[in-house]
Amino acid sequence: MQIPLFPLSSVVMPDGLMPLRIFERRYIDMIRNCFREESGFGICLVKEGAEVGRTATPYPYGTLTSIVDWDQDDSGLLLIVAKGQQKFRILDTHTDKSGLLLGNVELLPAEPTQPVPAEYHYLQEAMQQILEQVEGNIDYPDPQLDDALWLGSRFVELLPLSAELRHELLSLDQPLERLSALADVFNAIAQRATEA
Numbered sequence: 001m002q003i004p005l006f007p008l009s010s011v012v013m014p015d016g017l018m019p020l021r022i023f024e025r026r027y028i029d030m031i032r033n034c035f036r037e038e039s040g041f042g043i044c045l046v047k048e049g050a051e052v053g054r055t056a057t058p059y060p061y062g063t064l065t066s067i068v069d070w071d072q073d074d075s076g077l078l079l080i081v082a083k084g085q086q087k088f089r090i091l092d093t094h095t096d097k098s099g100l101l102l103g104n105v106e107l108l109p110a111e112p113t114q115p116v117p118a119e120y121h122y123l124q125e126a127m128q129q130i131l132e133q134v135e136g137n138i139d140y141p142d143p144q145l146d147d148a149l150w151l152g153s154r155f156v157e158l159l160p161l162s163a164e165l166r167h168e169l170l171s172l173d174q175p176l177e178r179l180s181a182l183a184d185v186f187n188a189i190a191q192r193a194t195e196a
Contacts, residue, residue, distance in 0.1 A: 005101040007056040012084040013153035022078040026100040059167040148175035
């Protein structure tokens with residue numbers, strides 16, 4: 001399956017929402033084509049390069065998205081909200097004449113939903129606080145804080161993580177494994193805070 005790819009410094013996972021401001025011509029054309037063909041595009045993390053300018057090299061895992069909302073501001077900037085649909089692995093890429101990155105991708109199976117174990121209940125409380133802080137930019141009217149997949153996915157999207165760690169968490173295919181890795185991140189932060 002070939003899809004257009006949008007390499008970014010952040011990522012969206014299935015059921016996640018990502019507001020985007022589109023201003024480069026290649027991405028405006030990409031969004032126009034998505035509307036015309038009723039198709040989506042892939043969001044993946046930048047491994048080398050930058051979000052703007054020359055085509056960036058992406059990490060190998062990303063998420064197929066659909067456009068669930070759009071608007072245009074007074075200056076003509078295109079504002080969209082992309083919703084994560086399904087994770088993929090990039091098999092190979094090439095760049096078209098406009099500089100748009102295209103990828104042949106393999107769609108990955110959906111991860112299982114699982115309850116959050118009692119040992120990770122503090123992560124639910126932390127996510128509730130994060131959602132209150134981002135409200136207005138990203139709104140989840142029905143947060144699934146009891147679902148390990150939903151909870152871990154939102155942390156991957158919303159925490160200020162390195163691209164390498166974010167990609168590592170994205171590439172995992174077991175929600176409880178992701179929560180365990182995120183718990184390690186929280187524990188390391190708490191340890192640094194006590195040593196400071």
